[in-house]
Amino acid sequence: MATRTVTVGSASGLHARPAALFVAAAGAAPVPVTIRTGEKRAVPANSMLSVLSLGAKQGTEVVLEADGEGAEAALDGLAELLARDLDAEEPADA
Amino acid sequence: MPDSAEPAPLHGIGVSPGVAGGPVLRVAGVPALPAPAPVTDPAAEAGRAVAALREVVAELHRRAGRSGEKTLVDVLRAQAMMAEDPLLLEAVREKVLAGSDGPHAIDAAFATHRAAFEAAGGYLAERVADLDDLRDRAVAVCLGRPMPGVPSPGHRYVLTAWDLAPADTVDLDPEQVVALVTESGGPTSHTAILARALGLPAVVACPGARDLADGTTVLVDGATGLVRVDVDPVEVTAAETADREHRTAVAAISGPGRTSDGRPVALLANIGSARDLAAADGAEGVGLFRTELLFLDRSREPELAEQAEAYREVFAALAGRRVVIRTLDAGADKPLPFLHQADEPNPALGVRGLRLVRQRPELLRTQLAAIARAAEQTGAEVWVMAPMVATRAEAAEFADAVHAAGLPKAGVMVEVPAAALRAGQLLEVVDFLSIGTNDLSQYTFAADRQSGLLAELLDPWQPALLRLIAEVGTAGRAAGKPVGVCGEAAADPLLAPVLVGLGMTSLSMSGRALGPVRAALAARSSADCARLARLALDADDAQRARKAVA
Incomplete structure (x- = not known):
């Protein structure tokens, strides 16, 4: 079982645009990935409704888990995405 | 006939x-859920329910494709991801196979997530309306009805x-x-x-x-x-x-705004960023440059350099013309994340507009410095005004800050009845006044701008509102300083001559309204305007005021 513990980097938390980007990336992973906060039940990372329900904010620690071929690489990519401030990368409203 | x-x-x-x-x-309204129906072919029914959700997803993508606005596209795509959530689809399928009909299965599957969102509170509780909208759309499709x-x-x-x-x-x-x-x-x-x-x-x-x-x-x-x-x-x-x-024919009348006897009335445009400049083409300048856009959805205050660049873009396009820029109009009613303001019981009456200076003086200092830097590099005639000013002392303090930043012209918005009643005193310390009729209506009639039920009170033809505008007009004439209107009221071609008759020297509106307002003024003399203003002021109510002038 591959595991990564990441701190959510996006200013608005794992909501809205950052959540959509993460869920889309998880859906494209070659293996099923789960995500959880603390000791709460892990939920499928490709489920937008479940990921939103985590209510993870900037600074919240989340745990990603996956099994199977490609799990390590998939988690590396997702962990890197979560750690970034995806809100700050939004093009400034000119 | x-x-x-x-x-x-x-x-x-x-x-x-x-x-x-x-x-x-x-x-189309939201379809009512009919009484549960027996299902003879659960597999087909499950397919129908899932297809309904997929149709909702397709519709959301079609809407996103039609919209050019990036934030909106992001929101619609996020909603599409909720509607095609694999857990949701699986729950719908399970519920149909357990005997439910499609619409009830969809309703029940959403209910689980709805409850979770509601329990979480905050941001998620606000997304409950999105879930309801998705559910209503899917149920409608499943029932063969148009989507709400x-x-x-x-x-x-x-x-x-x-x-x-x-x-x-x-x-x-x-x-x-x-x-x-x-x-x-x-x-x-x-x-x-x-x-x-x-x-x-x-x-x-x-x-x-x-x-x-x-x-x-x-x-x-x-x-x-x-x-x-x-x-x-x-x-x-x-x-x-x-x-x-x-x-x-109206569009053919061009040039600066004036009455038929040649009294000039500056016709200006309201803009929110450089993007709105195209629509402001026929204007003599900008009467309201809102600066909120730059601050929205930001976790940090935009830095001086970034602000200066955004302002410079607008100023440069308007070289040789007047640009009235309004300092940040945010507060409890229009919260910005980086202000970290506490909730207030009456946000419209709370710390907003210039009142923010009481808590965050550096915000205004930075913004004025950015405006000054941007103005330096362009040929625009930059005037600066503050929102939500109530007293002469506030106006004086703001004017001092503007002048200290090296900017020549300072003014204030008249949105609070107190400011309208003391317009003369305000003009002792500032160079111009600009009336925000929407807020002035709200505060004069104690009627929330968002309330449809109170719309009649917010009608700009209300004689009490016109009376306050007249106070400002009289004070402007006495001081020999410009006073204008930059609210929605300025865009009404029927009301424009009345506002001029009340003493307004400029009208600022969305770009599209300029032509009809220019034509309406060209058809009236100053004496006509004064007479129409009198008729409107003396009317018993807004309806009669409008009728008296039409």
């Missing part, structure tokens, strides 16, 4: 001028509704919708603002609008508020043509 068979017309408040007609279509919202029939039609929600505006295809008629709403409602932005004739607060059967041909006059019912389509075409010709 209408023939004898034509039913009585409907009357409402005209909020966006123009004449257009066509068959009526209503904004603005129809898209593929032909031109007149849209009727109780009132339009911000979300409806995404669905609204201006190629198909030729006019808007709403039962509720007011001159500052979302419907009115949207209609003016799109240049669609619109009538709001129009009793009976919702009762018009789909397909009834109506003719809408967005200036007078008259909606004729069961009109011959030939007559509709003739009326639309006549209106177009009139507009072309």
Whole structure:
């Protein structure tokens, strides 16, 4: 079982645009990935409704888990995405 | 003239001028969930329910494709991801296989997540409305009914509704919708603002609008508020043509705003960023440059350099012309994340606009420095004004800060009755005043701008509001300083001569309204304007004021 513990980097938390980007990336992973906060039940990372329900904010620690071929690489990519401030990368409203 | 068979017309408040007609279509309502039905073929029923959700997803992507606005596209895509959530689809399938019919399975599957969102509170609780919208759409498709919202029939039609929600505006295809008629709403409602932005004739607060059967041909006059019912389509075409010709004639009048006897009235545009400049082409300058856009959705305050660049872009495009830039108008009513303001019980009456200086003086200092730096590099005539000023002391303090930043012209908005009543004292310490009629209405009548039920109180023709505008006009004349209106009221061609008669020296509005207002002023002398102002001030109520002037 591959595991990564990441701190959510996006200013608005794992909501809205950052959540959509993460869920889309998880859906494209070659293996099923789960995500959880603390000791709460892990939920499928490709489920937008479940990921939103985590209510993870900037600074919240989340745990990603996956099994199977490609799990390590998939988690590396997702962990890197979560750690970034995806809100700050939004093009400034000119 | 209408023939004898034509039913009585409907009357409402005209909020966006123009004449257009066509068959009526209503904004489709939310379908009621019928009694549970027995399912004979669960596999087929499950397929139907899942297909309904997929159709909702497809519709959301179609809407995203139509919208050019990036934030909106992001929101719609996020909603599509909720509707195609694999857990949701699986739950729907399971519930149908356990004996439920499609619509009830969809309802039950959403209910689980709805409860979780509600329990989480905060941001997620606000997303409950999104879930309900997705559920209603899927249930409607499953029942073979149109999705709730603005129809898209593929032909031109007149849209009727109780009132339009911000979300409806995404669905609204201006190629198909030729006019808007709403039962509720007011001159500052979302419907009115949207209609003016799109240049669609619109009538709001129009009793009976919702009762018009789909397909009834109506003719809408967005200036007078008259909606004729069961009109011959030939007559509709003739009326639309006549209106177009009139507009072309109006557009042909150009140049600076003036009355027929040559009294100048500066016609200015309201903008929110450099993107709005194209629509402001016919304006003599900008009477209201809102700076909030730069601060929205930001977790940190934009830095001086970034602000200066955004302002410079606007100033440079307006070299040689006047630009009135308004300092940040945020606060408890328009919260910004980086302000970290506590919730207030009455946000409209709380720490907003210039009052933020009490808590965050550096915000204003940085913004003024950015404006000064941007102004230096361009040839625009930059004036700076503050929102939500109530007293002479606040105005004086602001003017000092503006001058200290090296900017020559400082003014304040008149949005609070206290400021209107003391306009003379304010003009002792500032160079100009600009009336924000929307907020001045709200505070004069103690009526929430967002409340459709109170629309009649927020009518800019209310004699009490005109009285306060007159106070400002009189003070401006006495001081020999410019005073103007930059609220929605300035865009009403019928009201413009009244405002000039009350002493306004400038009118600032959305770019589209400039032509009709310019034409309305060109048709009146200063003496006419003064007489019309008197008639409106003396009227018993807003309706009569409008009638007395028309």
